[in-house]
Amino acid sequence: MRSIPLALCLIATAALAADPKIEGLTATAAGGKISVRFALVGAFDRPQTAQGLQSGVPTSFTYIVEVYRDRPNWFDEGIDRSRIEVIATFNSVTREYLLNYRRDRKLVRSETVSDLNALHQRMTAIDEPDLFDIGTRPPYKLKVRAKADLMRDWLLYFIPREMSTRWRSVRVVDTEARP
Secondary structure (H helix, E strand, C coil): CCHHHHHHHHHHHHHHHCCCEEEEEEEEEECCEEEEEEEEECCCCCHHHHHHHHCCCCEEEEEEEEEEECCCCCCCEEEEEEEEEEEEEEECCCCEEEEEEEECCEEEEEEEECCHHHHHHHHHEEEEEEEEECCCCCHHHEEEEEEEEEEEEEECCCEEEEEECCCEEEECEECCCCC
């Protein structure tokens, strides 16, 4: 009887261990603008994501990127926030994927992709030059954090949960700094 709760804990731990995560987050400042680059790793490891994409259901990843001033032992000062949405839909007639890229709910670009691996790369690798305008703020005092909101997932087939990555933070690097 003790093995049943242990087995449920092992299954839940294995399901949570394979969660996607943000890696390679970098933020650089030049000319009062901050550029951000990162990648989402493990987003297509779950079979539900790939099956949903192949069936024609729109599959979207929403990235939240914030720039803030880190203040130890006090509340952080939020400076700016951006929402990046990458939405892919499979067209079964032409056998192509339509990829829409939105920033702050405005369409930036739309393209068609025929290769699934290229689609995975375009959906999970984010490179945003001049994403934030910081004006005259000193970049060495700022940090950037990012997270990804994926889709709803089911834990043990009956517990709904929103799939999101943890926040990943990095200090802004000033490329114009004098040595």
